[in-house]
Amino acid sequence: MNKSMEMKRSLVMLSIGFSVALAGCSTTKTEPTPSATPAPSTAAAQSAQPTVAPLAPVELTYYFPNGPQKDLQTVEDAVNKLIKPKINATVKLKLIDWGAYEEKMKVTMASGEPYDLVWTAAGFNNYFQNVANGAYAPLDDLIAKYPDMKKGIPDMFWNAVKVKGKIYGVPVFQQSTAGYGYIIQKAVADKYKLDWKSVTKLSDLTPFLETVKKSEPNLVPWEFTDAFTTAPPMFGLESLGDAKTPGDLYLKDGGKVVNQYETPEFKDYLTLMRDWYSKGYLRKDAATLKDTNADRKAGKNALQLGQIDIDSVAFAAAGMEATGRMSGFNPDTQSYDFQFVKPLLTTDKAAATITAISANSPNKERAMMFLNLLNTDKEIYNTLVWGVEGKHYKKISDTRIETLKEGGYQMFAPWEFGNMALSYLSEGDPKGNDQKFTQMWVDLNKNATPSNALGFVFDFTPVKAEKANTDAVIAELYNALASGSVDPNKYLPTFLEKLKSAGGDKIIAEKQKQLDAWKATSK
Structure with missing residues (x-):
């Protein structure tokens, strides 16, 4: 299928999914959280039970980057087979190639397209900038409904994704300690x-x-x-x-x-x-x-x-x-x-890989239900990460797999979704004691030495224009300098002058102001 046809197909599916979502959510503004209720012992007790409306079916749209995967549809079908009985939702996996991802998401966010979930990070597809631009929904109230998901991720990681005291994305608990x-x-x-x-x-x-x-x-x-x-x-x-x-x-x-x-x-x-x-x-x-x-x-x-x-x-x-x-x-x-x-x-x-919910999502609570499953359900997590057993990988043990090269699904990105502590180990992981290895990196991250400014999050809002201008300068010159492709003696002065003209000094002054205020209130 050529790119034009694929784009048309994606737009059609998105339109259908959005229509279904709007139809399903037209009668209520919030969705009830599914919960198991003990069976009443008498008719009187049964009549006293509150009536919980069933969840209407919705399709969630999930954007994330990786290399192209030939058999993505099989994985999408397998994930949906697992999540639909649990939350009456399906998910449309919108995988975008790494090289095109940032630009694609800029266009998507600018258009107001009502997608649901998106992969983002402190740097790539800039989480903090997108929060400042109003692209993501605040999640504190929804996160509070899923304590199992929250307690599986150390507080240091949650603090790292807060902006003005609010959380706008669910951090992936992965091997983040920066050695x-x-x-x-x-x-x-x-x-x-x-x-x-x-x-x-x-x-x-x-x-x-x-x-x-x-x-x-x-x-x-x-x-x-x-x-x-x-x-x-x-x-x-x-x-x-x-x-x-x-x-x-x-x-x-x-x-x-x-x-x-x-x-x-x-x-x-x-x-x-x-x-x-x-x-x-x-x-x-x-x-x-x-x-x-x-x-x-x-x-x-x-x-x-x-x-x-x-x-x-x-x-x-x-x-x-x-x-x-x-x-x-x-x-x-x-x-x-x-x-x-x-x-x-x-x-x-700590904020290197995050899943956010779009501010324009018509299905915010259902999107959070899906995120909760990705962080707590090992089968759902590993299906999205590794694919279908027998087709995309074979089991070596309960904790270890071997990927199949010709299976059509090899993302090698357990750090991109949910909670990486749920992941199978694969060819690249050390052998000897699988449980010991997982516990080694979990303990390392939970007990990591914090930086001087861990938890400080810079609010770009006061310098949005300067941020955009310096971003343009960096996009123009930085990679040429950092790769050694041009002579720094000639081009570094030009780079520095352009950053200054774009408002770099104002950004630095604003960072200093916010850092000082944060230090004063965090003691």
């Missing part, structure tokens, strides 16, 4: 006897990359994922609001907001990336490449940045055999994962 390092193909490290555990900073990787460049022409030495905005603690910084907007904190300070793009750490990073790019360690199209999943699945990257909570060294010490994070995309590509920046829970990582 950082790098990932290297095991075959490469072993073949060239690289001392992969000796690394203490990014520049230490230069000789490894040179070895790959000279000896492995079919591999990309370094996959470009921007370390500066993906891993601010690697540079001694913490993001406030989102990772790209001007205004960070130094971890060693925690009180003064600085322009991260004016720091010596940023200049040193750009210089390093320019050196790597000039030597051919990155793809020539690194600045414009939207999706790196194809290279990951093909096993083409020799080394890449890693957000790592538990690394290969820690797994070995715990007696577990880990095939590494690269094997999560390609089971035939094992890796060593090495952490050289210790774990820290920051607001942007």
Whole structure:
């Protein structure tokens, strides 16, 4: 089916779903929460029972990003078979390719389209900006009705998604504690006897990359994922609001907001990336490449940045055999994962993956019922994440699966939905003791060292215009600088001047004002 036909089909289905939802919800403004009621022992008791109206059927529209999946319809049908008896709803899975997702959601939100659920994050498809723009519904009252969902997610995560004291999205409880390092193909490290555990900073990787460049022409030495905005603690910084907007904190300070793009750490990073790019360690199209999943699945990257909570060294010490994070995309590509920046829970990582309900949703309570199931029902969660047993994966044990390459459904994204503690383990997860592994990362996240500003959420409302203007500057120049595609000595001054003209200093001043007020009230 071509893209035009697919778009028409989606619009037709959306129109049908919206009509059904409006018809189903036309007589009531709120829906009753399903609950089990003990059977009355007498006719009198039965007559005393309150009458609970049955739930009208609705279709929920759920937007989320991932790579294209050939067999998405089979998974949608399987999910609906499970949820319909529980909440009398079906869900239309609107999967959008990663490279097109942000723009698609901007258009969708601007149009006022009445969708129901949407994946968002502190940075990508900017949750905080979208809240400021009124795109998402406040959820506190609905969340209170589902204590099992709420108690399954630590308070630190809920605090990270609050804006002016209200919650507008359900955080995914996943491996969020932000330790950082790098990932290297095991075959490469072993073949060239690289001392992969000796690394203490990014520049230490230069000789490894040179070895790959000279000896492995079919591999990309370094996959470009921007370390500066993906891993601010690697540079001694913490993001406030989102990772790209001007205004960070130094971890060693925690009180003064600085322009991260004016720091010596940023200049040193750009210089390093320019050196790597000039030597051919990155793809020539690194600045414009939207999706790196194809290279990951093909096993083409020799080394890449890693957000790592538990690394290969820690797994070995715990007696577990880990095939590494690269094997999560390609089971035939094992890796060593090495952490050289210790774990820290920051607001942007606790809010790194969120499901929100649209302010225009006609089915807000039913959408919350579905979210409750995704966070508490293991069968529903794993069907959405991994697909249908026998077609998309095979069970190895009660807790572990092996995905089927030709099944047509391989998202490898348990962190994108619900509560990741419910997830089956797959090829990329360590072997030895499945329960122990899950408990290791759960405990690490529940007991994480908090940042100086954990729970602080920047309200963009006073600087909405400046935010839009600086976003445009960043979209124009940042990737070219951060990938090393252009000379920072020439283009960094231009970038900084454009940020200043766009209102960057005003944003930083507003962040400082709000941070000071937050600190004064949080003591």
